[in-house]
Amino acid sequence: MGNYKLGSLEELVILIVAMRYDSAYSVGISEEYKKQTGKSINISAIHTVLYRLEEKGFLESKLGEASGQRGGKRKRLFYITPIGKKAIDEQQTLREQLRKQIPEIAFQWNS
Amino acid sequence: MEQLAKDVQPPKWAYRIFKWYCRSDRFEELSGDLEELYQIRSESIGKLRANFNYCWNVLRCCKSYARKSDNKMDTSGALIKSFFKLSLRHIAKNKGYVALNVFGLGFALAFCTVAYMIYGYNREFDNIYTGENIYRVHAMRPGVEGLDRYELSPLALEEVLADDHAGVKHAVSHLWARVNIKKGKYYIPSSISFASPSFLKVFDLPLKYGSKENFSEQGIYLTEAYATKLFGDEIPIGKYLSVFFHGRKLKDVEVLGVFEKIRNNSSFDFEGLVNIENMLNHFELGRDDWETHGFQFGQYVQLTNSDQQEPVEAFMQQYLTPYNDANPSKKIERFELTKFHDPIEETTISYTNMPVWIRDFLIFCTMAVLILIVACFNLANTNVALISSRVKEIGVRKTIGSSSRMIFVQFIFETLMVMILAFLFSLSMTNIISEEIFSMMDLQYLLTDLDMTGVLIFVIAFLLVITIITGLVPAFYAYKFKPVTILNHRLTAKGFGVTHYALAIFQYSLSIAILLSGLVFMQNADFLKEQDYGYDTENLMIIRVKDGNEYAQLKTALDEELFTKEIFGSYHYILGYSDEANIKVEELTTEVSNYKVAGTFLEKMGVTFAAGRDFRDGSQQDVSSHIIVNQYFADQYFLGEAMNKQITVDGEVKTVIGVINNFRDDSMYSDYEPTLLIFTAVPEIDKDYLFLRTNGESHQEVHRAVEEVWADLLDRPMNYHWQHDYAYSDMIYDSKQLANIFMWLSVVAFVLSIVSIMAMAALHVTRKTKEICIRKVLGANVLQILSFVNRPFMKILTASFAFGILMGYFLPDAILSAVYFEYIEISWIQSTAIGLGIVSFALIVVYITVLRPARANPAEGLRAE
Numbered sequence: 001m002g003n004y005k006l007g008s009l010e011e012l013v014i015l016i017v018a019m020r021y022d023s024a025y026s027v028g029i030s031e032e033y034k035k036q037t038g039k040s041i042n043i044s045a046i047h048t049v050l051y052r053l054e055e056k057g058f059l060e061s062k063l064g065e066a067s068g069q070r071g072g073k074r075k076r077l078f079y080i081t082p083i084g085k086k087a088i089d090e091q092q093t094l095r096e097q098l099r100k101q102i103p104e105i106a107f108q109w110n111s
Numbered sequence: 112m113e114q115l116a117k118d119v120q121p122p123k124w125a126y127r128i129f130k131w132y133c134r135s136d137r138f139e140e141l142s143g144d145l146e147e148l149y150q151i152r153s154e155s156i157g158k159l160r161a162n163f164n165y166c167w168n169v170l171r172c173c174k175s176y177a178r179k180s181d182n183k184m185d186t187s188g189a190l191i192k193s194f195f196k197l198s199l200r201h202i203a204k205n206k207g208y209v210a211l212n213v214f215g216l217g218f219a220l221a222f223c224t225v226a227y228m229i230y231g232y233n234r235e236f237d238n239i240y241t242g243e244n245i246y247r248v249h250a251m252r253p254g255v256e257g258l259d260r261y262e263l264s265p266l267a268l269e270e271v272l273a274d275d276h277a278g279v280k281h282a283v284s285h286l287w288a289r290v291n292i293k294k295g296k297y298y299i300p301s302s303i304s305f306a307s308p309s310f311l312k313v314f315d316l317p318l319k320y321g322s323k324e325n326f327s328e329q330g331i332y333l334t335e336a337y338a339t340k341l342f343g344d345e346i347p348i349g350k351y352l353s354v355f356f357h358g359r360k361l362k363d364v365e366v367l368g369v370f371e372k373i374r375n376n377s378s379f380d381f382e383g384l385v386n387i388e389n390m391l392n393h394f395e396l397g398r399d400d401w402e403t404h405g406f407q408f409g410q411y412v413q414l415t416n417s418d419q420q421e422p423v424e425a426f427m428q429q430y431l432t433p434y435n436d437a438n439p440s441k442k443i444e445r446f447e448l449t450k451f452h453d454p455i456e457e458t459t460i461s462y463t464n465m466p467v468w469i470r471d472f473l474i475f476c477t478m479a480v481l482i483l484i485v486a487c488f489n490l491a492n493t494n495v496a497l498i499s500s501r502v503k504e505i506g507v508r509k510t511i512g513s514s515s516r517m518i519f520v521q522f523i524f525e526t527l528m529v530m531i532l533a534f535l536f537s538l539s540m541t542n543i544i545s546e547e548i549f550s551m552m553d554l555q556y557l558l559t560d561l562d563m564t565g566v567l568i569f570v571i572a573f574l575l576v577i578t579i580i581t582g583l584v585p586a587f588y589a590y591k592f593k594p595v596t597i598l599n600h601r602l603t604a605k606g607f608g609v610t611h612y613a614l615a616i617f618q619y620s621l622s623i624a625i626l627l628s629g630l631v632f633m634q635n636a637d638f639l640k641e642q643d644y645g646y647d648t649e650n651l652m653i654i655r656v657k658d659g660n661e662y663a664q665l666k667t668a669l670d671e672e673l674f675t676k677e678i679f680g681s682y683h684y685i686l687g688y689s690d691e692a693n694i695k696v697e698e699l700t701t702e703v704s705n706y707k708v709a710g711t712f713l714e715k716m717g718v719t720f721a722a723g724r725d726f727r728d729g730s731q732q733d734v735s736s737h738i739i740v741n742q743y744f745a746d747q748y749f750l751g752e753a754m755n756k757q758i759t760v761d762g763e764v765k766t767v768i769g770v771i772n773n774f775r776d777d778s779m780y781s782d783y784e785p786t787l788l789i790f791t792a793v794p795e796i797d798k799d800y801l802f803l804r805t806n807g808e809s810h811q812e813v814h815r816a817v818e819e820v821w822a823d824l825l826d827r828p829m830n831y832h833w834q835h836d837y838a839y840s841d842m843i844y845d846s847k848q849l850a851n852i853f854m855w856l857s858v859v860a861f862v863l864s865i866v867s868i869m870a871m872a873a874l875h876v877t878r879k880t881k882e883i884c885i886r887k888v889l890g891a892n893v894l895q896i897l898s899f900v901n902r903p904f905m906k907i908l909t910a911s912f913a914f915g916i917l918m919g920y921f922l923p924d925a926i927l928s929a930v931y932f933e934y935i936e937i938s939w940i941q942s943t944a945i946g947l948g949i950v951s952f953a954l955i956v957v958y959i960t961v962l963r964p965a966r967a968n969p970a971e972g973l974r975a976e
Contacts, residue, residue, distance in 0.1 A: 043168055044172045071143065073139050074140060
């Protein structure tokens, strides 16, 4: 396994970025996060995670087109990189592996 | 770029803060995000909450990902960091000098903090009582110069004030006394306040245990410290104590409460508070009694408002007549009210606790300031001296772009670091010194008892002011350097500047002056100790007895003890209370102090006779018709020829059989003028005091042995004192303790000066290495080199010697004359000799420092250069 350590928030943010292809920017991500998890999150926390993931190479970004929506200011759009994909895949595989190894008896509480 | 619609604009100031903080490449996207959120929020939760939310988000977004990398804060942070690093390096490189400066400044700071504590003690005097409109009742009594202010008034005044004037809310009578409290078989000397129950209402002291209700006749409140002394950790409420006042047992008292800590700087400095009724009932004194009966009652009133002061004062004047009728010998002219929290006039005669008089600490404070000046000069001097070895550093820094201001700030910063270290050192010293100083006044007062805001302001202001003053000289020195001059090696060749000379001379002469003053103060302490009081005060223990029978009983028992040299008795003792007698000489009548003595008391006290003889033991004729006067009396009334003259004493005609030489009956602080004294004999049975003269055994041993004898015979506490301690009062003790402190101060000043001159010499030599080597190569011998190198030091030391001697003569003289009436005469010869000694010592130090480089191989020195 490579050195692709991800925190749970980081993992979620990468997943959302990948999910919202070509429209993943911080405000959108924070709203998606709220929609998916039912928990609200401050925009500053999303910024921190996004810039950190970009620094680590899991995401890349570019400035979008200006629109009238936000005072004409451009959005920064994030995209998943191959390393980012590898990281979430590994995370996924690890989880599934572990899940499969749980014996059935562990879930039988009634007997 | 488009702007947001005008009605959905977020707060501008928050936007500006974010713009200032945020790095430019991310500002657009981040501020865009914030504004988008703002738009969404203002639609969903309203503008006001959206505004608040926007500000909150701006704050949250001020994080590292948004921060400018070329932010000004970064630069100043790095600058401070570099200042800090440089200062640490400077300290590490010059450990010795820095340690010495820290030590000197630390001492000076500690002394100054103690001086501030003394000031604070007075400033915060009585601050613990927060009640309003409280006044002291003062009786104005005619004295030698106008009216004397007494904080004493008759007991009956309390009742008339409390009952008959509507403007008076409460009136309080108070009497402070030293009593013995019996616990088990021990008698514990304690200070007690007897006060009316209204005391607790007027002076709001917080209780730790117990309640203020029902302050009954047989109740006592203890202070926290005293309760711990008596009962340890136990809660003492409900316990009983026996109080002995003037050797007599009052009614037993029950502990009703324990006060929280009461600071020493308050008018009522007691260990226990007892209801005054207890003492009044015992002595059968009435509440309506206008006579004082020799008790020092004080009165305090709380008025309904401050406008009532004048009406109440006017109201009190009608009671002058009953008071003056009851106390014909202590007539007063008027009563006055003085605000309780106003500073108390120094001339007030009061038996409550008083603020300390700054005069007593004049010497201490002056020395503290002087030592501070020396320490500051030392710091400035060593810094200036050390700069010369750092000119290259400064030159290089200036060349690569450091501004003069930066160099200036760095030197100030270095001084500040030394000051902070000194402050830390002084913290440990302050408590030791303050304990010494305050124990002289039997006070326990700590820095933490002071108002901490004041202390903090004082310390911070003090540190800053001293840093700026001492840091300015070296900082300016470095500020002015021109990098080209430095790097051309032109500056290093320069010798002492005028500033350097002036600083060194001032510091050194001040050190000489301090050392001389310290010596003079020490000698003065010895001088005061040796002062002749006109009678023999040595090894004399005075014990209070009830009457002649008790005296005889105790005398028989003590006669067997080995330490007993002599035992005699009397009704009065010198310096104690005496009676006032109305005398008539021919047609002149006056009042004089009449000491009633028994038998050959005067002779045994070591009083010398100018003419005639002493009374004889057991002589009936002496008691009935003879009198002894002092020389002053004889001079005043009989032009020196008093023998066999007639004097009428309280109506009885007596013949003078002896004239004694005048003796001192007061302390050294004041100008001594002999007073009119007469001595009359009393019958043997009237002995109230037993005088035990020992062979010089230690006071503690004798006291222990006598107390054992006493305990076998009598069931009450022994009341005694040593005449020497009494006559010389605490002043001698204080003066000795002060002298010790001065010796410390002098030593600090001396060490500082010697080391600073050593530093100067060493640096001077380093600077002159090239010159020394060249001279040597050209054929100069060691002596010639020494005289050439030492020339500036000779100048400094000669000038300091002259100034130092002058200051060392006039400074202690001025201080002593302000404090004592009689003090040692300072001899010029001694001052000169000591001054010469110090200067020669310094010269030797300089010679030794210079000798090694002067003798070194010139080739080595030149190679290094």
